[in-house]
Amino acid sequence: MDRILEPELMDDPEQALVYARADFEKENQGFVDRFREYFPEFTEGHIIDLGCGPGDIPVRFARALPSCRITAVDASEPMIRLAEETVHRAGLFDRITFRCERFQDLAGANIADAAISNSLLHHVPNPLQFWHKLRLVVKPGSPVLVMDLLRPESPKEAQAIVERYADGEPEMLRRDFYNSLLASFTEDEIGAQLAQMNLTRLLIDVIDDRHWVVSGIIH
Ligand SMILES: C[S@@+](CC[C@H](N)C(=O)[O-])C[C@H]1O[C@@H](n2cnc3c(N)ncnc32)[C@H](O)[C@@H]1O
Numbered sequence: 539m540d541r542i543l544e545p546e547l548m549d550d551p552e553q554a555l556v557y558a559r560a561d562f563e564k565e566n567q568g569f570v571d572r573f574r575e576y577f578p579e580f581t582e583g584h585i586i587d588l589g590c591g592p593g594d595i596p597v598r599f600a601r602a603l604p605s606c607r608i609t610a611v612d613a614s615e616p617m618i619r620l621a622e623e624t625v626h627r628a629g630l631f632d633r634i635t636f637r638c639e640r641f642q643d644l645a646g647a648n649i650a651d652a653a654i655s656n657s658l659l660h661h662v663p664n665p666l667q668f669w670h671k672l673r674l675v676v677k678p679g680s681p682v683l684v685m686d687l688l689r690p691e692s693p694k695e696a697q698a699i700v701e702r703y704a705d706g707e708p709e710m711l712r713r714d715f716y717n718s719l720l721a722s723f724t725e726d727e728i729g730a731q732l733a734q735m736n737l738t739r740l741l742i743d744v745i746d747d748r749h750w751v752v753s754g755i756i757h
Contacts, residue, residue, distance in 0.1 A: 554616035558592035583651030589658025593621030
């Protein structure tokens with residue numbers, strides 16, 4: 539099945555709210571735990587989160603790594619508003635800063651000591667822009683962790699995944715999940731993107747029936 543693009547930004551306020559209310563605890567905490575397991579020596583510094591959405595992942599990172607500060611980037615205003623509320627409630631405003639802009643437009647290079655991104659890449663029409671920016675924003679020697687959905691082999695398989703993992707969820711969340719699965723990449727496509735960007739030291743791992751993870755040190 540070919541990739542079918544979905545809209546780049548999640549900037550419909552209702553869509554953002556439905557996403558913010560969904561329970562991604564297992565995926566999001568798993569993402570944080572994986573970062574700590576892969577990079578146990580990384581305990582302080584500046585982390586950049588590309589496509590931070592409603593802010594749950596930056597908050598989990600700030601709690602897990604109390605000596606780190608985080609810049610969280612998302613170009614959706616409703617998402618950034620929700621994320622600011624989340625961070626305010628968590629009392630972490632002094633360590634998490636938001637930037638409401640497209641990651642492609644972020645100024646500066648070598649600005650972070652680590653980069654993370656969950657579930658952004660499938661929104662991006664040109665994935666090479668993402669890998670380019672990922673490499674640019676971190677200092678050489680920085681750890682990166684990227685996770686996203688894996689494109690199923692057919693629309694039928696995508697629908698089966700929605701039934702398996704989003705049964706009983708709001709229709710808008712199920713629709714977005716289905717469209718996201720169709721817009722995501724295969725393991726081979728991610729491997730080809732990394733090769734094209736000369737990022738072959740990063741490793742790709744398929745961790746379950748619907749997610750891949752890319753990790754490693756940017757040189
Ligand atoms: C599926 S959400 C994931 C949010 C968050 N990382 C999480 O795991 O909960 C993807 C987010 O990426 C944002 N996004 C998409 N394209 C973007 C771009 N070019 N620059 C910045 N943010 C973008 C969307 O607005 C949306 O909030």
